[in-house]
Amino acid sequence: MFSKKLFVLAALSLTSLASTAGCSLDASPDDEIVEGSEAELSAAGKALIGSYVDDSGAFRGLILTSKKAGQANEFIADVSTGIVCITTPCPSSERITGTFTAGTKTINFKAPTASAHVQHLLGRFNYLVQGDKLSLSRKGFAQSLEKVTSYCAEASDCYAQDIIHPMCLGAFSCSTENTCSWKCGSFPPPDPCAGLDLDACTAEPACQPVFGPSACTADGRICTADMAYKGCKEAPQAETACMSSASCPKGTHCSTEDGVCNPVGMLAVCGGTCVPSSAPPSAD
Numbered sequence: 307m308f309s310k311k312l313f314v315l316a317a318l319s320l321t322s323l324a325s326t327a328g329c330s331l332d333a334s335p336d337d338e339i340v341e342g343s344e345a346e347l348s349a350a351g352k353a354l355i356g357s358y359v360d361d362s363g364a365f366r367g368l369i370l371t372s373k374k375a376g377q378a379n380e381f382i383a384d385v386s387t388g389i390v391c392i393t394t395p396c397p398s399s400e401r402i403t404g405t406f407t408a409g410t411k412t413i414n415f416k417a418p419t420a421s422a423h424v425q426h427l428l429g430r431f432n433y434l435v436q437g438d439k440l441s442l443s444r445k446g447f448a449q450s451l452e453k454v455t456s457y458c459a460e461a462s463d464c465y466a467q468d469i470i471h472p473m474c475l476g477a478f479s480c481s482t483e484n485t486c487s488w489k490c491g492s493f494p495p496p497d498p499c500a501g502l503d504l505d506a507c508t509a510e511p512a513c514q515p516v517f518g519p520s521a522c523t524a525d526g527r528i529c530t531a532d533m534a535y536k537g538c539k540e541a542p543q544a545e546t547a548c549m550s551s552a553s554c555p556k557g558t559h560c561s562t563e564d565g566v567c568n569p570v571g572m573l574a575v576c577g578g579t580c581v582p583s584s585a586p587p588s589a590d
Contacts, residue, residue, distance in 0.1 A: 400423060
């Protein structure tokens with residue numbers, strides 16, 4: 307009789323435990339379970355699509371695009387690495403390109419090509435939208451960014467954003483304020499060498515052929531020894547010899563006056579070449 311009562315009590319305890327566990331799972335918000343593995347943006351996540359800036363935080367510029375990458379969406383971010391240098395070049399900032407997913411409470415950034423300097427800015431963040439402010443946070447990190455009409459560091463960034471512009475043929479440009487602007491009838495000059503085969507490229511004085519290994523591994527580290535025609539590009543312009551900046555075209559100056567001394571032909575004098583300049587060279 308004693309063992310039968312013990313069996314019944316044990317069964318009741320297991321039933322109660324299962325019921326309690328079931329209630330605990332039901333109480334968890336759906337997005338907290340799904341967001342860890344979701345591939346598609348939720349309705350709330352789609353509302354995040356846009357451009358954001360902040361002058362002082364780790365994320366200086368952030369573009370959450372509507373462009374799909376598999377089942378996720380692409381993002382572009384210009385970030386501060388936190389590195390302070392006294393010489394150049396200095397990796398104090400870095401551009402991250404990758405994908406993101408988002409639910410109603412969290413956003414998750416992935417970027418396989420990001421350097422070790424910025425890995426700490428990837429992964430999942432809690433987010434909060436208040437008016438034009440997007441706040442990102444997690445343990446040891448908090449930043450608030452302002453939503454803007456557009457953000458760019460180069461003109462190609464503008465095409466990844468859903469920017470309203472005049473219905474005319476034209477092109478985007480990136481201003482000094484890192485905003486996108488559309489100019490009707492503005493097109494990049496055509497490349498006279500693009501698409502030419504080897505014979506046509508060789509015959510065109512303004513072009514030069516480009517050769518390289520016929521095949522390489524995906525990471526580019528191992529390539530075949532043979533060389534193949536890869537394409538055609540504009541040939542570099544010949545340097546103009548000079549004795550002084552007075553003989554150079556507008557916007558250039560003679561390198562000799564900057565202390566660079568190169569012999570020119572058979573002349574027993576010190577000459578140089580005309581090089582681009584942003585300011586007139588010193589007379590010293």
